[in-house]
Amino acid sequence: xxxxxxxxCLAKDAPAAAPRFGGFPPYNFIGGHNDPALIPLDGLIAAxxxxxxxxxxxxxxxxxxxxPQGYRPLREFxxxxxxxxxxxxxxxxxxxxxxxxxxxxDIVNRLLVSPGDTVLIEEFSYAGAITRARQSGAGxxxxxxDEQGIRTDALENILTAQRAKGVTPKYIYTIPTIQxxxxxxxxxxxxxxxxxxxxxxxxxxxxxxxxxDLLWHDVDAPPALRALAPSQxxxxxxxxxxLAPALRLGYASxxxxxLARMIACKADGxxxxxxxxxxxxxxxxxxxxxxxRLSTGLSAKLAVMQEAxxxxxxxxxxxxxxxxxxxxxxxxxxxxxxxxxxQPALAAGVAFNPGPEWAVDAETAKSHLRxxxxxxxxxxxxxxxxxxxxxxREQTGIPRQSANIRHQ
Amino acid sequence: xxxxxxxxCLAKDAPAAAPRFGGFPPYNFIGGHNDPALIPLDGLIAAxxxxxxxxxxxxxxxxxxxxPQGYRPLREFxxxxxxxxxxxxxxxxxxxxxxxxxxxxDIVNRLLVSPGDTVLIEEFSYAGAITRARQSGAGxxxxxxDEQGIRTDALENILTAQRAKGVTPKYIYTIPTIQxxxxxxxxxxxxxxxxxxxxxxxxxxxxxxxxxDLLWHDVDAPPALRALAPSQxxxxxxxxxxLAPALRLGYASxxxxxLARMIACKADGxxxxxxxxxxxxxxxxxxxxxxxRLSTGLSAKLAVMQEAxxxxxxxxxxxxxxxxxxxxxxxxxxxxxxxxxxQPALAAGVAFNPGPEWAVDAETAKSHLRxxxxxxxxxxxxxxxxxxxxxxREQTGIPRQSANIRHQ
Numbered sequence: 001x002x003x004x005x006x007x008x009c010l011a012k013d014a015p016a017a018a019p020r021f022g023g024f025p026p027y028n029f030i031g032g033h034n035d036p037a038l039i040p041l042d043g044l045i046a047a048x049x050x051x052x053x054x055x056x057x058x059x060x061x062x063x064x065x066x067x068p069q070g071y072r073p074l075r076e077f078x079x080x081x082x083x084x085x086x087x088x089x090x091x092x093x094x095x096x097x098x099x100x101x102x103x104x105x106d107i108v109n110r111l112l113v114s115p116g117d118t119v120l121i122e123e124f125s126y127a128g129a130i131t132r133a134r135q136s137g138a139g140x141x142x143x144x145x146d147e148q149g150i151r152t153d154a155l156e157n158i159l160t161a162q163r164a165k166g167v168t169p170k171y172i173y174t175i176p177t178i179q180x181x182x183x184x185x186x187x188x189x190x191x192x193x194x195x196x197x198x199x200x201x202x203x204x205x206x207x208x209x210x211x212x213d214l215l216w217h218d219v220d221a222p223p224a225l226r227a228l229a230p231s232q233x234x235x236x237x238x239x240x241x242x243l244a245p246a247l248r249l250g251y252a253s254x255x256x257x258x259l260a261r262m263i264a265c266k267a268d269g270x271x272x273x274x275x276x277x278x279x280x281x282x283x284x285x286x287x288x289x290x291x292x293r294l295s296t297g298l299s300a301k302l303a304v305m306q307e308a309x310x311x312x313x314x315x316x317x318x319x320x321x322x323x324x325x326x327x328x329x330x331x332x333x334x335x336x337x338x339x340x341x342x343q344p345a346l347a348a349g350v351a352f353n354p355g356p357e358w359a360v361d362a363e364t365a366k367s368h369l370r371x372x373x374x375x376x377x378x379x380x381x382x383x384x385x386x387x388x389x390x391x392x393r394e395q396t397g398i399p400r401q402s403a404n405i406r407h408q
Numbered sequence: 409x410x411x412x413x414x415x416x417c418l419a420k421d422a423p424a425a426a427p428r429f430g431g432f433p434p435y436n437f438i439g440g441h442n443d444p445a446l447i448p449l450d451g452l453i454a455a456x457x458x459x460x461x462x463x464x465x466x467x468x469x470x471x472x473x474x475x476p477q478g479y480r481p482l483r484e485f486x487x488x489x490x491x492x493x494x495x496x497x498x499x500x501x502x503x504x505x506x507x508x509x510x511x512x513x514d515i516v517n518r519l520l521v522s523p524g525d526t527v528l529i530e531e532f533s534y535a536g537a538i539t540r541a542r543q544s545g546a547g548x549x550x551x552x553x554d555e556q557g558i559r560t561d562a563l564e565n566i567l568t569a570q571r572a573k574g575v576t577p578k579y580i581y582t583i584p585t586i587q588x589x590x591x592x593x594x595x596x597x598x599x600x601x602x603x604x605x606x607x608x609x610x611x612x613x614x615x616x617x618x619x620x621d622l623l624w625h626d627v628d629a630p631p632a633l634r635a636l637a638p639s640q641x642x643x644x645x646x647x648x649x650x651l652a653p654a655l656r657l658g659y660a661s662x663x664x665x666x667l668a669r670m671i672a673c674k675a676d677g678x679x680x681x682x683x684x685x686x687x688x689x690x691x692x693x694x695x696x697x698x699x700x701r702l703s704t705g706l707s708a709k710l711a712v713m714q715e716a717x718x719x720x721x722x723x724x725x726x727x728x729x730x731x732x733x734x735x736x737x738x739x740x741x742x743x744x745x746x747x748x749x750x751q752p753a754l755a756a757g758v759a760f761n762p763g764p765e766w767a768v769d770a771e772t773a774k775s776h777l778r779x780x781x782x783x784x785x786x787x788x789x790x791x792x793x794x795x796x797x798x799x800x801r802e803q804t805g806i807p808r809q810s811a812n813i814r815h816q
Contacts, residue, residue, distance in 0.1 A: 007665040011520055049456065059651075060442040093428075170419075272655060
């Protein structure tokens with residue numbers, strides 16, 4: 001009896017094989033990782049002990065006997081955070097805990113998008129949101145951004161043009177508070193204009209606030225879009241940035257008719273229970289202090305990265321000024337196509353996000369790139385940016401000189 | 409500016425809204441819940457403290473910096489368990505941790521099944537496996553069972569008939585060790601016949617061993633099918649039954665070409681990290697003792713349920729004799745359609761699984777039902793079975809009399 005390889009039986013559209021995981025590169029500026037030094041270890045250990053002792057027998061039941069929306073104390077925490085910090089009227093029953101915010105994106109696409117539909121996404125945005133919309137069969141139209149976020153004048157023109165073609169886009173996906181990748185915060189007047197356009201054209205807003213907890217200390221954010229126009233907005237958020245991405249905890253908030261549909265789409269048998277319990281226990285009493293410490297640490301790392309980029313690239317690079325978060329968005333001269341730098345940079349131990357992967361229309365961001373600064377140490381940031389500048393110079397002649405070279 | 413309800417924008421095939429969760433019924437005999445009294449609370453608390461202190465800073469990174477296959481110590485534990493207990497040669501790199509075994513089922517369907525394909529499933533089987541195969545567009549053919557599991561003579565006839573029609577089924581889905589719902593264990597000679605048929609007809613085996621850790625003390629199981637014919641078998645398992653379902657931990661084992669495709673399909677950004685860490689830490693030193701305690705407790709509850717069923721239903725009911733697990737499969741007289749009992753039973757506080765939901769062809773199981781016994785206490789089992797017998801008698805006249813009635 002001879003065996004056979006099951007992959008000879010694959011469906012025609014099966015995805016390609018994943019490569020073996022080879023570990024992180026030495027200078028890892030990609031992925032939404034957080035700062036290992038800022039994980040509140042003692043607090044999490046104490047929280048795990050307390051919450052398991054009190055509520056641990058619930059682990060014997062699916063969803064901790066509390067239904068598919070998630071662990072009730074975690075939903076209560078999210079509701080209080082949304083109410084207290086983002087202006088969203090919410091109780092525990094208005095919240096769905098998701099297995100990461102990516103699950104929220106999948107569910108919204110599942111509910112709203114059919115092949116051939118149109119969705120609107122900020123011209124530079126989270127790669128996962130663009131990819132998932134396209135996997136759902138949507139055509140994606142880019143919304144122009146400036147340093148404050150969506151240009152609502154341009155949005156109005158796009159919606160008017162779509163209406164003239166008989167098209168009602170299925171949603172406007174926006175990251176209004178610490179936009180990914182530009183780090184901007186949409187001002188209140190534009191938020192008001194945005195929800196007014198949503199109402200006028202009958203296009204729901206899909207608001208992603210993954211980074212909204214990570215504001216620098218001198219920064220305030222206006223209320224969430226969902227606070228301004230609850231029925232028109234599906235709001236998602238995450239604990240990946242405020243606590244830790246390995247936990248796979250996100251949340252969604254929407255009016256009940258929509259939320260009830262979202263719950264019906266959550267087909268994973270629940271979100272990991274100990275993760276939910278520990279996050280609920282720890283954040284129920286330590287959220288403000290933790291966020292404060294995190295913002296202090298991350299803004300210091302941003303300063304290190306900004307200094308390193310200025311030192312290594314000088315005037316050859318244009319950088320945005322993020323108002324929170326974990327990434328820096330920048331642009332090299334138009335003659336540089338950053339896609340040509342990906343492999344040489346990896347060979348030098350540096351991973352970065354090429355702009356085209358973070359853009360609705362790849363060509364518009366061919367000279368842009370995103371560097372994440374939370375994971376590497378300050379020294380790794382300095383060394384990695386220098387290594388990247390060397391690669392860039394070798395490949396493109398830019399930057400033409402640098403402090404490093406002068407000192408060598 | 410007027411708002412609007414986003415559900416007016418839903419895609420045509422959006423699923424119906426979920427109901428508000430109303431809590432468990434008093435006599436909850438459905439769902440793969442475990443026994444709250446058998447959750448090893450002290451052990452889990454100690455494990456959480458130890459593993460977070462040692463490895464907790466990894467939480468700052470997606471997948472704990474260890475790649476999409478999952479937390480390495482958990483993969484090492486699974487590999488050792490598969491090797492030591494199930495005869496499957498496996499190392500940590502041969503294992504994929506999944507977010508529950510349901511994710512494993514989704515991934516296998518995604519990889520192998522296209523609309524219009526055919527799959528083979530045991531005539532009575534896990535509802536989630538039947539449903540998910542059909543959602544993938546497969547036609548499902550029922551494989552006859554007897555008290556030992558799949559009848560391989562019938563399987564050969566079905567494969568021959570399909571071949572004559574030019575059809576190669578995409579997989580044979582089987583739960584060979586503690587079959588769900590019948591509780592049987594497939595003997596070695598049938599396992600050998602099954603993998604021989606798989607090879608001869610070129611049909612992969614999809615082996616689900618969710619319950620294989622929960623054997624009664626006097627029971628031994630032959631090696632897993634994947635041990636007998638590694639390249640032909642995708643093997644999945646779960647921690648839901650051996651530890652706790654709220655954790656959402658499962659695993660898959662397959663030869664690398666298939667496993668690499670499965671990894672590519674795992675699009676959730678990883679499985680909950682603290683759940684993985686705690687399970688790895690606890691089971692790395694306590695698995696055998698915990699499983700022993702669990703089997704003792706569960707077999708005692710089964711005995712309570714068997715006694716209650718015999719007392720309340722007498723000769724009106726035929727029961728299978730499970731060799732492990734958490735459920736009892738039984739059959740009322742053919743004139744009873746258990747679907748008519750679901751609502752009256754719920755009104756009396758009793759939830760049970762009607763046979764038609766656990767069968768490929770609903771009508772063949774219209775008088776069957778499944779009762780899970782892990783969650784309820786012994787008293788709840790006795791009271792709930794008595795309440796169910798009363799409902800059954802009121803609705804159908806069966807059972808005709810009972811010890812309860814004689815005592816009233």
